[in-house]
Amino acid sequence: MADYIKTFQDELKTLDTKLAGNSAFEQFEAKTKLPKSYGVLGGASLYLLLIFINVGGIGEILANFAGFALPAYYSLIALKTTDKNDDTELLTYWVVFAFLSVVEFWSKAILYWIPFYWFMKTVVLLYLALPQTKGASYVYNMILMPLSDKYIKIHPSKTDEIGSKMENLAPKGKTTGFSTHGI
Known part of the structure; x- marks a missing residue:
């Protein structure tokens, strides 16, 4: 059990490090004198509590x-x-x-x-x-x-055909964010 607590505390310290420089969490820490990670834990706990009780x-x-x-x-x-x-x-x-x-x-x-x-x-x-x-x-x-x-049965020739049709939809020289990744 002590290992879990130490791991949890280490994760909180890591989270505090990641939140350094975030103005909202810096203000939380300054006003409450609590670590920034406690603000995240509190917010997540409130979020889950609202789901749990399902008010309205x-x-x-x-x-x-x-x-x-x-x-x-x-x-x-x-x-x-x-x-x-x-x-x-x-x-x-x-x-x-x-x-x-x-x-x-x-x-x-x-x-x-x-x-x-x-x-x-x-x-x-x-x-x-x-x-x-x-x-x-x-x-x-x-x-x-x-x-x-x-x-659903897909033949390899069909996936090549679909991939080439999708690539032809994009104007030449422009990227669409779509990639067939070898489909």
Whole structure:
């Protein structure tokens, strides 16, 4: 247990270092005499508490925002890089997110009977979205890929054809952010 506490404290110190220079957190630290990382912990705790108690239906909005904001941020960064791995991870996340959204839409009447559904959804979406957990890849490889392999057959010649058509859509000499990455 002592190892977990030390690891947690080390992570807080790392977070304090990363937040150095951020004016909002510098003001928080100056006014409260607490480390900047405590402000992040407090904000995250309040966010999760609001989802947990779901006052006025705010849990649904906050849960969906948690599942959208962080991956959208990472996606915008990934569009500016040439690394294929981050693109693949994020595309996998968005496929899993869309799949879960469709399942949720068609089973909403049942899901509302589950206590603390929005809190659980937030935890699942964060598990799927965080690069450290690679949760979206796990769900894709265990559930969606076997389903798609069963019903969707793509021949290599078709993927080459699709890739070349997409590349021809962009005006010559301009970049669109779209890359086929060898599809």
